[in-house]
Amino acid sequence: MQSKKLIIGNWKMNPLTAKEAEKLFSVVVKEVSVIKKTEIVICPPYIYLEKLKKIRTSKIKLGVQDAFGGDVGAFTGEVSADMLDNFGVRYTILGHSERRSMGESNADINKKIKSALTSGLSVILCVGENTRDQDHGYFNFVKTQLEECLVGVSKNLVSKIIIAYEPVWAISTTVDRKDATAADSLEMSIFIKKVLSDKFGGEVSKIRIIYGGSVNTKDAEDFLKNGGVDGLLVGRVSLDAKKFTEIIKICETLNK
Numbered sequence: 001m002q003s004k005k006l007i008i009g010n011w012k013m014n015p016l017t018a019k020e021a022e023k024l025f026s027v028v029v030k031e032v033s034v035i036k037k038t039e040i041v042i043c044p045p046y047i048y049l050e051k052l053k054k055i056r057t058s059k060i061k062l063g064v065q066d067a068f069g070g071d072v073g074a075f076t077g078e079v080s081a082d083m084l085d086n087f088g089v090r091y092t093i094l095g096h097s098e099r100r101s102m103g104e105s106n107a108d109i110n111k112k113i114k115s116a117l118t119s120g121l122s123v124i125l126c127v128g129e130n131t132r133d134q135d136h137g138y139f140n141f142v143k144t145q146l147e148e149c150l151v152g153v154s155k156n157l158v159s160k161i162i163i164a165y166e167p168v169w170a171i172s173t174t175v176d177r178k179d180a181t182a183a184d185s186l187e188m189s190i191f192i193k194k195v196l197s198d199k200f201g202g203e204v205s206k207i208r209i210i211y212g213g214s215v216n217t218k219d220a221e222d223f224l225k226n227g228g229v230d231g232l233l234v235g236r237v238s239l240d241a242k243k244f245t246e247i248i249k250i251c252e253t254l255n256k
């Protein structure tokens with residue numbers, strides 16, 4: 001496991017105005033000025049990047065929530081990984097379940113991953129089953145996601161890959177959602193490492209695995225301590241500056 005833990009805020013399609021985005025970001029910047037051992041990434045909507053880049057901080061890196069799987073050209077509505085890299089973005093979430101539910105396939109995500117890695121971005125690849133079945137078919141589901149999304153990815157680039165295990169049934173926006181436990185996270189993290197080590201061998205130690213799915217100030221410590229993960233992907237709670245920074249501080253205290 002790598003020593004520096006990672007806390008990522010996924011703002012999704014929030015907030016509604018640039019003013020609110022600046023305020024939220026500024027409060028987090030102020031609160032994390034003392035943080036030394038935790039890597040912090042915030043992924044806002046593209047439209048706010050320009051403004052947030054101007055708010056000076058060495059503690060928070062900017063990420064995005066998607067990046068196109070191709071270069072320049074006639075692709076209406078898309079933003080390429082090269083453009084994002086040129087702009088100063090360092091991370092992109094790819095394969096989030098909310099994008100998968102809009103029709104994105106593992107093959108689409110694979111293209112995006114390759115393009116992002118070639119451009120120099122770090123990739124936060126989201127995987128996770130929609131439901132849990134008694135026959136444990138969800139392990140195979142996640143295995144297929146990992147294998148198909150990472151087809152053809154070179155061993156040399158694995159240090160740029162972060163796997164976010166996000167069981168869809170635990171995400172805050174899922175109707176009738178259920179709480180996942182640190183034990184659920186731990187067993188899947190072990191399984192993900194096994195799948196990745198079959199593919200990448202010893203290089204697997206360079207891949208960080210994080211957990212996401214309704215993480216809050218009450219369960220963050222348990223996931224970090226007992227969930228077998230190197231960090232957290234926080235959605236809804238990352239829109240609350242106070243709670244988000246509390247999670248970062250919990251992580252910082254646990255970092256050795």
Ligand code: PGA
Nearest residue numbers: 171172213214215235236
């Ligand atoms: P949540 O979102 O923390 O609101 O469940 C996590 C995610 O979807 O990335």
